[in-house]
Amino acid sequence: GRVPRALLEVDRLERQFDGLKAVDGISFTVAPREVVSIIGPNGSGKTTTLNLVTGTIPPHGGRITLDGVRIDTADAARIAEFGVARTFQNGRAFATLSVADNVEVGMHSTLRASRPFRSLAHLFLLRWVALLGELFIAIIGTPASRRERALIDATVAAEIRRFEDRLGPRRDDPAYSLSYANRRRTEIARALAVRPKLLVLDEPTAGMNPSETAEVLEQLLDLKAEGQAILLVEHKLDLVMSVSDRVIVMDGGRIIAQGRPEVVRHDPVVVEAYLGR
Numbered sequence: 001g002r003v004p005r006a007l008l009e010v011d012r013l014e015r016q017f018d019g020l021k022a023v024d025g026i027s028f029t030v031a032p033r034e035v036v037s038i039i040g041p042n043g044s045g046k047t048t049t050l051n052l053v054t055g056t057i058p059p060h061g062g063r064i065t066l067d068g069v070r071i072d073t074a075d076a077a078r079i080a081e082f083g084v085a086r087t088f089q090n091g092r093a094f095a096t097l098s099v100a101d102n103v104e105v106g107m108h109s110t111l112r113a114s115r116p117f118r119s120l121a122h123l124f125l126l127r128w129v130a131l132l133g134e135l136f137i138a139i140i141g142t143p144a145s146r147r148e149r150a151l152i153d154a155t156v157a158a159e160i161r162r163f164e165d166r167l168g169p170r171r172d173d174p175a176y177s178l179s180y181a182n183r184r185r186t187e188i189a190r191a192l193a194v195r196p197k198l199l200v201l202d203e204p205t206a207g208m209n210p211s212e213t214a215e216v217l218e219q220l221l222d223l224k225a226e227g228q229a230i231l232l233v234e235h236k237l238d239l240v241m242s243v244s245d246r247v248i249v250m251d252g253g254r255i256i257a258q259g260r261p262e263v264v265r266h267d268p269v270v271v272e273a274y275l276g277r
């Protein structure tokens with residue numbers, strides 16, 4: 001029979017920094033509906049891998065395909081359009097925008113009505129200037145059709161509802177006034193608002209206490225139940241083991257083991273390189 005195609009296919013991916021092989025020819029896949037986690041010691045290349053998959057930085061070798069389309073040659077904005085949304089390790093909510101506007105901002109990169117404006121923004125060459133341009137557009141209000149406006153509002157509401165207890169009462173408050181955990185929730189809601197094929201999360205529980213971490217785990221399990229494909233970097237092993245279909249272990253820019261969580265957890269190579277330290 002036909003082998004079902006992976007959603008994300010990473011093939012012999014490479015990236016160096018001043019001769020240091022941060023990512024040294026790694027290959028892995030994420031299937032539709034699959035939750036895959038990358039673990040490994042500090043400096044093993046996890047964040048660099050996410051940066052390469054999302055186009056934050058370009059690779060020096062190898063190829064990446066999403067749904068059969070090559071994305072390793074595209075920039076971050078194009079990759080987002082293809083259906084990859086991410087959050088960052090340190091959180092990147094726009095401080096002066098409200099929760100609702102922060103969630104909405106992400107959607108403007110994928111909506112058709114905003115396309116002429118987006119191309120305009122892209123004329124500004126620099127990614128950050130383009131981002132600022134999009135923000136400006138988001139603030140002055142894209143002249144989206146009424147239907148699109150309704151779609152935006154409904155999606156924003158739905159994603160805030162996901163974190164209702166936490167974000168519901170704060171939806172009109174500026175991000176700077178939120179707790180750290182709520183800023184991170186806002187960021188996840190923003191990534192989800194574009195209905196990504198692949199959600200990429202870089203340490204979503206970093207800086208969170210155990211109860212906040214448990215809450216994120218619940219939300220990840222909900223997303224998994226909804227069939228959301230997720231590529232996750234996370235230090236908290238209990239969370240990784242609870243949510244992942246597959247775990248990839250990196251060390252020194254290479255994949256030293258991968259497999260089902262319960263298998264990886266007891267792999268002597270993994271215990272030596274990671275869990276034992």
Ligand code: ADP
Nearest residue numbers: 017020022040041042043044045046047048049
């Ligand atoms: P991890 O996420 O597993 O902690 P990283 O992907 O952040 O690891 O880093 C992998 C290696 O690449 C480290 O040695 C790190 O110092 C190096 N590195 C990462 N980003 C850069 C950069 N922008 N410039 C120089 N070196 C970098």
